Amino acid sequence: MTIVGNPFRPAAGSHGLLGRGPGRAVQPLRPDERIPVYRPYLGPEVERAAADALAVGWLGMGRLSRQFEEAVGERLGLVDRHVVSTNSCTEALHIAGRLIGLGPGDEVIAPSFTYVAGHQAITRTGAEVVFCDVEPANLSIDPARVEELITPRTKAILAVDYLGLPCRLDEILDIAGRYGLRVLEDAAHAFGSESRGRPVGSYGDLTCFSFGPVKMITTLEGGAVVTPHEQDVQVLHELRHLGVDSDTDARYRNQRNWEFDVVRQGYRCHLGSIPAAIGLAQLEMIDEFIDNRRLYCRFYDDAFRDLDDVQLFDTDWADVAPYIYVVRVTDPGRRHDLMRHLSDLGVATGVHFLGAHGFTFYADARRGDLSVTERVIEQVVTLPLHPYMDEGTLRRVVDGVRTFFGRDRLGQEATPR
Ligand SMILES: Cc1ncc(COP(=O)(O)O)c(C=O)c1O
Structure with missing residues (x-):
């Protein structure tokens, strides 16, 4: 058997690592060592970023959280789209669901074949999930099966990009457009993937990413919502931080605003500075x-x-x-x-x-x-x-x-x- 299409050689000093990054402090596994399913990279670049952020002494949501959001937007090539970071993808999906007004009496059509985080985010709002089949090619929700599940109670469709393969979002957006539905894209697996030259996150309705412990990049725990609507940003900020109306800008300057109002039921799922610093270091790689x-x-x-x-x-x-x-x-x-x-x-x-x-x-x-x-x-x-x-x-x-x-x-x- 011949391996074809392999552009990389093990580089000198790479201890047999294949691909790029021979200078990274990665110890290859010993031949008798158990091979884990995941093995996140947490080398000196990451430790340094965390240590530097700790030295600043501002641990909560702050300047680095903002910088991380900007860097995510830049990596995705976002134009006129907005990134709101969270402490997980589950919470990103949850506040995206709240943003579109999900609640009791509503239904969301979702693949059964996905992580329960998506289902839990929906049912936490009081809405119900309606299970839809996936298509064999990419194991993502099958657009051909979505339409038959739509009722007057349907409010949204949950589309998942399984293992990084982009789902057929254009078809799903088209169905959603015809029925006046919203699309929550669970792109927990797909940060960095592209569909027809477009990065996932740059062409959807509301796209949610995970930066959890074992994802493509990690902030230890973390996530983000990407929205094309500028007016969503303020609402997402309120949802992410206890319904508080006006302290995000101050926090983004590592300051606090002691005069604020609480304007809605909110949650507490922002991304702190140390996770953001780790995410910034991971984004570099x-x-x-x-x-x-x-x-x-x-x-x-x-x-x-x-x-x-x-x-x-x-x-x-x-x-x-x-x-x-x-x-x-x-x-x-x-x-x-x-x-x-x-x-x-x-x-x-x-x-x-x-x-x-x-x-x-x-x-x-x-x-x-x-x-x-x-x-x-x-x-x-x-x-x-x-x-x-x-x-x-x-x-x-x-x-x-x-x-x-x-x-x-x-x-x-x-x-x-
Ligand atoms: C498809 C999918 N959606 C959502 C999540 C939840 O992500 P998080 O752990 O950041 O909440 C995961 C976690 O692995 C996942 O696999």
Whole structure:
């Protein structure tokens, strides 16, 4: 087997790391070390940024929070769009839902096949989720199934960019436009991905990102809402900070405003200065993280392409900022054994996702046909994907999968070059 399309070599002094960033303080995993699903990069650049921010002594939302929002906007190439940072994507989705007035009596059409954060953000407002199927190609909400679930109670659609693959947002926006609905885009997995040359976040209705512990970039915990409407910004600021009307500008100057009014029910989900500083340091490295993850996804794809036993996503990763690497086990009855086999070899795996329609809390939620969801929740396995990986680690994962299915290990000719 030959690995093709690999533009990177292990660089001198990189300890066998593949891709960019040989100067980073990344220790490759030892051959006997367990390979985790995630391994966020928290090197000296990140420590320095946190230490510098601590030295300033302004810990709460402040100048750095603002700088982080600006840097996010710049990274996404936003024009006439606004970034409001939060302490998680869950809260970003929650305040975006409040912004559009979600509440009791409303319905939001959402994929069952996503992390429960999205569903919880919706039901916290008192609105109900209506479960919709996903499409097989990208495991994102199927625009063809959305329309049949719309009722007079429908207020919004939740669209998710699964593992970094952009969903078919244009079709969803079109449906939403025809029925007067809003679209909450859960782009927790897709910071840095593009669709037809447009960065995710630059063309949606309300887009929410995650900067959680294991995401493409991390602020330890964090998130953001992107809105195209300037008038949303003030409301989001109030929602994010206890309904207070007028202290954001002062805080963005590391000051406090002691005269303010409280104008609505708000929450407390702003992004503090230390997380923002960490996010700024991470943003400096994001191109490297994305390039490397793409390289590793292609390495996996090339190594699995001859297996009938697993289904891969039909992408060359060129526009995708891959958050996780997922295969679908063709025979769902073998997924558990594959995961155990890999675990015995020291390779951790994950399952994204379980399907929220099976959760007790959502047992009564209205739902459409979920046949694709029912199938894929039994098939998906998440393999390790890190911002920096060495060849030995990738080969251990690949060989674990290949040997489980009775195939040969990866040949020497597969060495990326
Ligand atoms: C699809 C999806 N949406 C939302 C979230 C929640 O993000 P956060 O942890 O920042 O709240 C996650 C977390 O992994 C996720 O996978």
